[in-house]
Amino acid sequence: MIFTKEKKDISAGSNKPQSLFERLKNKALDIWEYCSKGVWEDKRDTLKIRIVKTLNLTIRTFMSADLQSKACAMTYRTLLAIVPALALLFAIGRGFGFQNLLQNQVYQYLPSQRKALEMAFSFVDSCLAQASEGIFVGVGIVFLLWTLISLLDSVEESFNNIWGITADRPLARKVTDYLAIFIILPVLMICSSGLQ
Numbered sequence: 001m002i003f004t005k006e007k008k009d010i011s012a013g014s015n016k017p018q019s020l021f022e023r024l025k026n027k028a029l030d031i032w033e034y035c036s037k038g039v040w041e042d043k044r045d046t047l048k049i050r051i052v053k054t055l056n057l058t059i060r061t062f063m064s065a066d067l068q069s070k071a072c073a074m075t076y077r078t079l080l081a082i083v084p085a086l087a088l089l090f091a092i093g094r095g096f097g098f099q100n101l102l103q104n105q106v107y108q109y110l111p112s113q114r115k116a117l118e119m120a121f122s123f124v125d126s127c128l129a130q131a132s133e134g135i136f137v138g139v140g141i142v143f144l145l146w147t148l149i150s151l152l153d154s155v156e157e158s159f160n161n162i163w164g165i166t167a168d169r170p171l172a173r174k175v176t177d178y179l180a181i182f183i184i185l186p187v188l189m190i191c192s193s194g195l196q
Contacts, residue, residue: 070158077151084147085182086120087127091144092186094128102186145179152178 018026034042039052062068086106093102106117127144153174160168169177 065162067162070161074155074158077154081147081151083120083123083127084144085151086124088144088148088182089186090124091128092183096186098186105192145182148182149175149178152181 035052035056039049039056042049090099090102093099103121107114110117156174157168160166
């Protein structure tokens with residue numbers, strides 16, 4: 001790496017050497033300049049230069065693709081979808097008579113979050129009770145499925161954006177894959193409890 005040598009301050013007509021702070025500041029600026037732009041002009045092929053180029057591309061991509069705000073949005077959507085996901089999971093579990101087993105499995109997976117899970121389970125019970133009354137049966141099930149499908153769709157869209165994939169899968173394929181995930185997940189949880 002080529003950095004500038006010690007610079008002299010020529011202000012006010014005197015040639016006094018730079019202070020330690022100024023030399024460190026200039027050295028840091030030179031390193032920053034090299035790492036951000038100068039590394040692309042360096043034709044040497046060493047491990048250090050490849051690492052600097054890789055880090056440079058990684059940081060540029062992270063900043064230009066706005067990955068931090070996408071991660072925040074995915075976290076927010078996931079938190080909003082927890083109750084509908086648990087509701088669908090327990091609705092399927094009730095259909096097979098395994099609701100208590102599923103509830104115990106969730107407690108076992110997240111032992112430190114017992115209070116939060118109890119609150120979520122109370123929301124799930126009220127959500128299922130409202131979704132299973134009269135005219136709201138169909139609307140409630142459609143709402144639950146739409147919430148979960150839109151969550152997985154946003155996750156898939158974010159990953160496609162990160163990896164530079166421009167062609168989306170057909171909507172029918174997405175819906176069938178996502179529904180298969182939601183229907184198979186409770187069965188897999190029940191099977192995993194049987195293996196322990």
